[in-house]
Amino acid sequence: MILPGKHLRADRALLGVGGEVLAQLHEPKTVSELWARTRQSRTPNSSPISFDWFILSLSFLFAIAAIDISDGLIFAKAKQ
Numbered sequence: 001m002i003l004p005g006k007h008l009r010a011d012r013a014l015l016g017v018g019g020e021v022l023a024q025l026h027e028p029k030t031v032s033e034l035w036a037r038t039r040q041s042r043t044p045n046s047s048p049i050s051f052d053w054f055i056l057s058l059s060f061l062f063a064i065a066a067i068d069i070s071d072g073l074i075f076a077k078a079k080q
Helices: 014-023 031-041 051-063
Strands: 067-070 073-076
Touching: 014 031, 014 051, 031 051, 051 067
Parallel strands: none
Antiparallel strands: 067 073
């Protein structure tokens, strides 16, 4: 589920989806805006993801301290 494997392609694994989400966070965004941009950015060969899977990827990114939320906006944490 987190990592790609024999039965889970990289574009469906939470790590892959999380990377796509992080690529959209050049500036803070709302959940709705981030969801729309992530869906638009997926390649035509990628399998579509559900909103639930998107939220799981946000939870994963928050758990590993890659993103944070403040005043309803999600932003990528700065690299240290």
